Amino acid sequence: MTLPDGWVMVIGLEVHCELKTATKLFCGCPNMFGDEPNTNICPTCLGLPGSLPVLNENAVELAMRIGAALNCDILASTFHRKNYFYPDMPKDYQVSQYDEPINLNGRLDLPDGFRVGVTRAHIEEDTGKSTHVGGDGRIHGATHSLVDYNRSGVPLVEIVSEPDMRTADQARAYVTELRAILVATGASDGRMEEGSMRVDANISVRRSETDEFGTRCEIKNVNSIRSLGRAIEYEAARQVGLIEAGDRVIQQTRHWNEQQGRTITGRVKEDADDYRYFLEPDLVPLDPSPEWIASVRSELAVLxxxxxxxxxxxxxxxxxxxxxxxxxxxxxxxxxxxxxxxxxxxxxxxxxxxxxxxxxxxxxxxxxxxxxxxxxxxxxxxxxxxxxxxxxxxxxxxxxxxxxxxxxxxHGFEAMDGSVLDSVVDKVIAANPNEWQRYKDGDAKVTGFFVGQVMKATGGKADGKAVTAALVARTKA
Amino acid sequence: MSESPTTAIDIAAAVRDGRVTAAEVVETHLAAIDAREAELHACNAVLADEARAAAGRGDAARAAGATLGPLAGVPVALKDNMCTRGIPTTCSSKILEGWRPPYDATVVTKLQEAGAIVIAKTNLDEFAMGSSTENSAFGPTKNPHDVTKVPGGSSGGSAVAVAAGFAPISLGSDTGGSIRQPAALCGVVGLKPTYGTVSRYGLIAFASSLDQIGPFGATIADAAATYNVIAGHDPRDSTSYAGAMATIGAAELAGDVSGMRVGIISELVGAEGIADDVKRRFTEAADALSAAGAKVEETSVPACVYGLSAYYLIAPAEASSNLARYDGVRYGLRIEADNITDMYTQTRTAGFGPEVKRRIMLGTYALSAGYYDAYYGKALKVRSLIARDFAAAYEKFDVLLSPTAPTTAFGFGAKTDNPLAMYLSDVCTIPSNLCGDPAISVPFGTGDDGLPVGVQVLAPALGEPALFRAAAALEGSAP
Structure with missing residues (x-):
């Protein structure tokens, strides 16, 4: 699917990846997918009163590897609290890097040479996992919800791209390449199906004669690279349809529904959410030594x-x-x-x-x-x-x-003697004069016919390339 | 047991020497609690069974030849915002009623390892927000010197526990004066150590960048002995100081201040609302240090006057975030409702008292988009100005001096209708929290009403040795 002539899509991606550390970001609980719910928990990752976070050094190391692999500046950084209420977030704030992230100003080159800017790649903690029972699977309308805090406090790096991509193929290639980098550096296992890598796509459209970006929508719940392409194409077409019908795009979060193949309205974001960010007072600034940064860069796996x-x-x-x-x-x-x-x-x-x-x-x-x-x-x-x-x-x-x-x-595989092959080829040509005439007249399609006949006659022992060579030689005889 | 030892140091020595058993010490103090707790309401929980069991273990260990710790057999009361494994920890809030922490705060572990015996969890202003202990959801604590008066707060229960002899030592937490102000009003010693020297792990947060645990004692020596036990680096607290910390010993407790440079903070002595009788005692205290050989001068710490304003933006801002977790989802109070938003709202409406709600709203507002720069952001700038001005003062002085509280203990209800008047109770104590420096309140005589007056000694970060030296001198010369 492509957009109608005269339209351009603009795509920026936010990729969350879980870091492959042994323990969580701020406590010693195992960072393990798929365990019995609520078994890998402690006062800190449950946000119990009086608990405090202690930063996992290995998570910092892996975050710096991602920064190095994406050609980022690796900087002194701080942590903030992002305040909002949600039952799977035990402190009702998320500890995340805000205006001073560890990695800034990077880039990722796609295999075809197209360069995508990487705005930042920062560290944050994951939330627990909610399962809303009853209703349509979302919290509103559910009869009750189950929360598994095993994932609470798992280290994440969020990699934010510039809105540089213009096609769904580029977005797919970006995620494919990013995933390969994350795996190669040992930072993450990049498993989209297990949620260890999650992609949100910011999409807008504009008419090709303008440079001004349109209103964007953020697409969530995209669980595979294939779905990403489908979701982007659907969403861009939806937005073009709205504008061409004289309507307007409303900035909002939309959820990709894989079965229905469409995006569905989530939260409407006319005004920016107020998360009341402020510096996390339970943590100290993170200031990796130049030696540490240099060793991460020099020991980085071959990309x-x-x-x-x-x-x-x-x-x-x-x-x-x-x-x-x-x-x-x-x-x-x-x-x-x-x-x-x-x-x-x-x-x-x-x-x-x-x-x-x-x-x-x-x-x-x-x-x-x-x-x-x-x-x-x-x-x-x-x-x-x-x-x-x-x-x-x-x-x-x-x-x-x-x-x-x-x-x-x-298996009795052996090279067929050239004279044996020659005699078989001659016999096949003799038996099929019409086809041979077409071949000589330049009909390449009958090549396969002759090769097949020779294979049949030799019990599959002939080399296809040798047969073709013999045929060519005979046209010149 | 004719002459029961009363200070922590004497009790520990007697227990170590076998002159008294931990069990006897515990019974003596449980009897003191029995005698006055109904009247004073210092305790949210008296842990008689646990204390007797711990005393039994301590005595058995001694009988088995174990080496006893520096606080062997010493009963200690803990402010009820410090986590005790399996024992309810309420912050004097309905929202945490019935919650039992699955872990001990680091200070609790350190005290127990030193041989101390937790005998009670003490009352406080809800979530440590207040200056009179009137904000407790479980009712106020009364001043043992005059039960018609408040004990101060927020660590009122811990101050009273020591003043009434329920325990020789106790722990409080100090975010803007919550150890020093009740210490002054109850006539005991109260120390707010340097931020980072005592682990906050297991202290239920009010305002994380300001909160600090510290001891109460009847004597400077007991406060010092307790500080020596609870101070130290804790890898569980990222803000814990990792360098060397001084141990307070005989040298400091001798109180030799000859040649010490002592600055009187003119902005605090002259602050609005400092009562004349408090000023008179303060002047006597300064004169006493001078007489003991210190060089005492007035000095200015100009940004000090903005401390209260900055504090009442920073502390509520942090509190609004720290108290978000009390949402009814995982523990504590839950008011059932038809949907998650109503459950949150009804739980928090029913669970928090009015002062906590006021501060959550103040803090939420101060951090909101469009207001952050004007309020929270500006308060942070003031905070750094105050730190700068104190650092400048400490280039000229070893310690600084001020009254601890503007008045002696006031009556119940006297300030509950006027939050600003209540907030002014902490005008002298707040600056130390904003710059993270240590400060101590030392009893120094009484006011015109016969109630205790406290004098505050302030020192630069990690300046506890000088702080204790000056405090010991004041103790020695107190009327």
Whole structure:
């Protein structure tokens, strides 16, 4: 879906990610998803009278890693209280960074080179989780509510982008890339389905001849990257429809309904909420030493973009190619780079890694580089066909290792003698004169027909590329 | 047991030496409580069973040869805003009635490790908001020197517990004078230590940046011994001071002030409403220090006069946030209603008293968009000005001196209809909270009505040694 001509959509994203710390942000309770409700709690994360917060050093470390990975300035910062009443927030205020966040002024480059500004990435505490029973699942109209405080006080980093994105694809690419960065740096496990990464989208539309932003709506409850794209496209179209009908967009929070495929009015935000922010008096300013910041920057994991460039350089593929992204996302890039370093053909190594190995990524990450290299070498030397190479790889992955040559021998895979192939090709051509005439006249579509016939005649042992080469050679004879 | 020891130091020494058992000490004090508690209402709870059990454990430990702590067998009363595991902790509010904390405040643990025995939880102005203990949801506490008079507040119950001999020492909390003012009105010693030297973990917050726990004692030495036990870094409190803290010993308690530079804060001595009899006693106190060899001069701390105004924006602002959690969802009072908003409203309407509601509203207003800069923001600037002016004064003086409270104890209801008049009770004590510095109130004779007068000694942050030195000198020369 695209907007009608003359309209531009403007997208900014707020991504909350739970940090992968052992304990919560301000207490020693385990930071664990999926445990029995209300088992990982203590006076501090329950906000009991008299309890006090103590900042988790590891959460600061992970937040700084995110800042470093997003090219932010990492700064001295403070914590504020954001005051509002909600039953799953035990103190009825949230401790969050406000006007002095730890990370400011960053950027994230999408694989196609498009640059998205990152306004800030700040630390805050998560709330508990409410389940509203009865009604439509929201607090108003519920008969009662259940609250699980296991999530209360889990460390979050909120990453706020500039409103730089103009298409749903860019928004998807941004979240995909951000998620890869969070996982690569060890800051978060990036699981949208478990809520450890949550995306809110701010969307507005404007006519292309103006530079002035339109009124925005914030879309919440988007639980997958696919839903994000759908929600953005739906919402932008809704706003264009309103304006073209002479109506206006009202600033508000809207909820994405996955089943109905539409956004639904939440809270209307004509005036900004008054959260009465003030400096959290129970915490002291956070001022990481220059040495600490420097060590976080220098010890930062190699980022996905850099790894994609390495794979591209080694294999001759484009850094923005899907296959390259796949092997990096699945942590199979070392396998490919190892094989290429050992002399394997880069193009074939990338193809096998991003398809057959990717289908069993966990097995692939444990695959012996030498064995993988041997399979690629056999295929590129035409000792076995591509189909046979896939079979050998499949067995290596299924068995957790093995000797590729022995597997090939066991199946009777061997290079077909050139003269045998020639005679089969000649026979197939002779048996199909009409098709051969079309082929000679330049109808590329019959190539597949001939390859298929030769495969059938050889019991699948012929190499498709060799057959094509033989066909081409005969047109020139 | 003909000569029962009465001070904490003497009791601990006697218990250590076996001249008296902790059990006997506890019974003596329970008897004192029995004799006057019905009349004074200092206690929200008398923990007779718990105290007897703790005394039994202490005596058994001694019999088994254990080394006893510095407060062995010493009964202590705790202001009822300090968490005690399994024992109701109410803040004298209906909203917390029946709530039993699942943990002990750090100060409670430290006292118990030193051998002290918690004998009572004491009454206070609801959530420590007040200067007379009249704001308690459970009824006021009475001044043991004249039961028609208030004991001061908000730690009125803890001041009375010591003044009436219910316990030789007690703990209070001081946000704007809530230890020092009742100490003055009840004729006991009350210390507000340097912010950060005593852990706030387990102290139910009123205004977090101002709250500080401190001891009451009948003597300077007992206050010092208690301070030595409760002070120290606590990793559970991020605002806890991590550096070295002085222990108060014989050197300070000897009260040698020769050569000490003492400044009289002219703005506070001349403040509106300081009664003539209080001024006279104050002058005698200053003269006594001078006679003991101190160099006493008047000095100016100009921003002091804005302390009260800044305080009544900062403290309510923090309180409005700190008290949000009493919402009926998890613990304490809940008034059932048809929806969450009504449940919140009805619970808080029924659970909080009028002064708490007044301060929540003041603080909410002061933090609101459009008003923040004019009120809360400006108050923070005043706060830093006050700190700057005190720092300047401490370049010339080791300690400063002022009256603790403008008057001796006043009658019940005398100021309840006029919040501003009540707030003026704390005009001399508030500045120390705003700058985080220590201050102590020392009894110094009586006023024209025969009721106690207190003199306040102030010192720079971590200046407890000088503070105690001057306080001990005053104690030694008090009429």
């Amino acid at each position: 996905p973009a850099t790894r994609r460039e390495a794979v591209a350089a080694a294999t001759g593929a484009d850094a923005s190619a899907t296959a390259v992204a796949t092997v990096v996302d699945l942590e199979l890039d070392q396998l490919v780079l190892g094989a290429v370093a050992a002399g394997a053909d880069g193009r074939i190594a990338l193809a096998r890694a991003s398809n057959e190995v990717a289908a069993d990524a966990e097995g692939g990450r444990g695959l012996d580089v030498a064995a993988f290299t041997a399979v690629i070498a056999m295929e590129s030397a035409s000792e076995i066909t591509a189909t046979q190479a896939k079979t050998v790889l499949g067995e290596l992955l299924a068995d957790g290792g093995g000797d590729p040559e022995a597997i090939a021998a066991k």
